[in-house]
Amino acid sequence: METILFCAPVAADGTLAKASLEALSAAKTLAEGLGATLAVGLFGADVAPAAAAVAACGPVFAVTGEAFAVARYATDAAALEALAKAASATIIIAADDSRVSRALPGVAARLNGRIDAHVVAIAAKDGKPLVTRGYYRQRMTAELTRAARPWCVTVSGGCYAAYDGAPGQASLTDVSVPVTEAMTRTTIKAVVAPSADEQTIRPDAKMLFVAGAGWTKKQGDGAAHVPEAGQLILGFLGKAKASLGSSKSLVDMGGEGESVLPFLTHLHQVGQTGATPRHQKGLATCCHGEEPHVVGWRFITERRAVNLDAACGWAQGKADVLYVADAFEVMRRVNELLG
Amino acid sequence: MFHIVVCGGIVPDPLQTLEPVKGPAGWGLKNELMLPSILDPWASHALYEAAHLAKAVPGSKVWLVSLGPKAKLQQVMMTVAQKAPFELVVADGPAGGFVDSFEVAEALFAAISGIAGLDASKLLLFGGWQSASRGSGSTLQILGEKLGITDQFQGVDKLTVGADGSLEVMERIEGGAYQISTCTGAPAALGWATGELPEPPNNPQVGMANMRLVMPALQKAKPAAVNAAAIDYQSVTLPAQKRETRVVKDTPVDVIAQEIIDWLAS
Numbered sequence: 202m203e204t205i206l207f208c209a210p211v212a213a214d215g216t217l218a219k220a221s222l223e224a225l226s227a228a229k230t231l232a233e234g235l236g237a238t239l240a241v242g243l244f245g246a247d248v249a250p251a252a253a254a255v256a257a258c259g260p261v262f263a264v265t266g267e268a269f270a271v272a273r274y275a276t277d278a279a280a281l282e283a284l285a286k287a288a289s290a291t292i293i294i295a296a297d298d299s300r301v302s303r304a305l306p307g308v309a310a311r312l313n314g315r316i317d318a319h320v321v322a323i324a325a326k327d328g329k330p331l332v333t334r335g336y337y338r339q340r341m342t343a344e345l346t347r348a349a350r351p352w353c354v355t356v357s358g359g360c361y362a363a364y365d366g367a368p369g370q371a372s373l374t375d376v377s378v379p380v381t382e383a384m385t386r387t388t389i390k391a392v393v394a395p396s397a398d399e400q401t402i403r404p405d406a407k408m409l410f411v412a413g414a415g416w417t418k419k420q421g422d423g424a425a426h427v428p429e430a431g432q433l434i435l436g437f438l439g440k441a442k443a444s445l446g447s448s449k450s451l452v453d454m455g456g457e458g459e460s461v462l463p464f465l466t467h468l469h470q471v472g473q474t475g476a477t478p479r480h481q482k483g484l485a486t487c488c489h490g491e492e493p494h495v496v497g498w499r500f501i502t503e504r505r506a507v508n509l510d511a512a513c514g515w516a517q518g519k520a521d522v523l524y525v526a527d528a529f530e531v532m533r534r535v536n537e538l539l540g
Numbered sequence: 541m542f543h544i545v546v547c548g549g550i551v552p553d554p555l556q557t558l559e560p561v562k563g564p565a566g567w568g569l570k571n572e573l574m575l576p577s578i579l580d581p582w583a584s585h586a587l588y589e590a591a592h593l594a595k596a597v598p599g600s601k602v603w604l605v606s607l608g609p610k611a612k613l614q615q616v617m618m619t620v621a622q623k624a625p626f627e628l629v630v631a632d633g634p635a636g637g638f639v640d641s642f643e644v645a646e647a648l649f650a651a652i653s654g655i656a657g658l659d660a661s662k663l664l665l666f667g668g669w670q671s672a673s674r675g676s677g678s679t680l681q682i683l684g685e686k687l688g689i690t691d692q693f694q695g696v697d698k699l700t701v702g703a704d705g706s707l708e709v710m711e712r713i714e715g716g717a718y719q720i721s722t723c724t725g726a727p728a729a730l731g732w733a734t735g736e737l738p739e740p741p742n743n744p745q746v747g748m749a750n751m752r753l754v755m756p757a758l759q760k761a762k763p764a765a766v767n768a769a770a771i772d773y774q775s776v777t778l779p780a781q782k783r784e785t786r787v788v789k790d791t792p793v794d795v796i797a798q799e800i801i802d803w804l805a806s
Contacts, residue, residue: 336776
């Protein structure tokens with residue numbers, strides 16, 4: 202019988218991140234489907250509040266200590282390895298956040314196991330675990346299983362509802378991990394993030410606003426209006442509390458010396474070499490291109506687009522609504538209506 | 541002084557239409573060997589960063605280690621070799637995304653282990669933080685473990701080397717933020733995101749120098765033993781969903797804006 206271990210780092214405030222709670226739902230679903238044992242593995246400075254929150258899921262194994270509070274490969278991998286061994290896990294499930302994604306593949310190697318990352322669905326079929334994930338930047342989808350164990354799986358955010366079971370008294374087993382000098386060669390210095398007002402990447406926003414290269418091109422009067430484009434975009438993001446995505450071409454312009462929107466970085470890039478964010482709604486403006494460029498909003502549930510080309514491959518067959526109009530005029534009016 | 545090993549596979553040009561097919565050797569792409577290929581985009585950034593670092597730190601050297609069919613690699617190298625100085629190491633095997641990352645790491649480990657003069661204490665293992673084919677983001681970590689590297693970083697956009705050889709690394713984390721770490725020095729593994737450097741212009745002189753080593757490297761490439769059956773694929777499909785797009789044109793801006801507002805509020 203399979204033993205499924207859900208693993209997660211615990212935040213400084215003792216809670217589990219939303220992405221981790223979503224992965225826990227995936228792990229629980231699989232355990233129920235397979236009739237397997239579910240256990241929980243937590244690591245961090247103090248895991249007690251998180252352990253209580255997931256107590257109903259199964260026994261909790263914990264690696265604790267200040268060394269495990271920070272997101273560092275060596276200590277995270279050591280903690281995850283120890284948890285997997287303590288629980289005798291055959292399947293290890295975690296969120297595909299930056300911290301676990303950095304460490305879990307190495308843990309799979311240490312355990313002589315295998316890993317599949319960025320899974321979007323996980324289920325039991327004919328008594329076997331079956332995972333679904335994208336290939337070639339989400340341009341195709343595969344369902345797969347494996348015989349090899351331990352099998353590590355990371356689950357993408359936004360694919361499952363976050364676990365919200367009743368808290369309780371956890372059956373907690375402490376797992377000891379000696380911290381060696383070699384494990385602390387790396388020191389975490391800082392986390393740098395724009396202030397909440399300046400931040401234009403908002404993973405929890407309902408709306409993704411995708412800005413395409415058309416914003417910086419010459420407009421009907423024969424001149425480019427980049428500063429106004431920036432004001433309109435930032436104005437909308439602020440008023441609608443939307444997250445900003447951009448096409449690669451628009452981001453790349455900065456490196457090519459063209460006039461650019463100064464707040465755009467490669468972190469905003471969606472698509473082939475960028476993110477594939479998950480938001481409820483997406484509004485693409487001045488975006489053009491065919492299938493390969495559209496993967497950036499494949500996981501947006503409701504999609505609308507504004508551009509001047511009614512036949513644009515970015516929108517036709519991909520968006521629910523295409524407004525054939527000048528994005529400057531539309532967004533100017535939208536911002537006025539938003540107040 | 542660093543010994544920088546950049547791992548990078550080849551992927552189909554992103555503008556190509558891709559269709560999965562199942563053949564005798566497992567899943568692959570339709571006309572895979574006919575598709576024009578490029579060096580994986582994030583691995584390319586790793587290569588540019590490696591070349592930049594090697595230039596800044598005297599005595600450093602860059603190897604590009606790639607698992608792929610020799611003929612395709614030769615085509616791709618005609619362009620890549622003009623971008624940055626490196627020595628190519630080839631493992632002759634499949635480059636497709638359906639190969640297990642563990643198997644790829646094994647093949648790369650074998651290739652790296654065969655590099656003469658590689659000093660593990662000076663090793664910086666570079667690569668893209670994900671490939672544009674498998675997109676797993678796991679090969680580099682597995683390879684790092686096999687090489688005994690326990691200081692690893694993913695989603696790296698900036699590396700600064702201190703006078704004492706220490707490394708300051710900026711890694712992408714959630715919500716558009718960066719984690720900044722310092723490491724006492726090599727060995728370390730860095731999975732690069734976009735980095736900070738633009739794509740270098742083609743330099744024919746660099747290309748000529750590289751190609752003198754590329755051709756022998758391709759000729760002496762050893763076949764990589766990759767187990768295609770490591771993953772049991774039940775199905776591989778293209779997303780079938782096609783939306784019925786309602787086109788709104790010849791409509792006043794006020795009406796469109798109000799419709800968007802109503803949609804936002806719904």
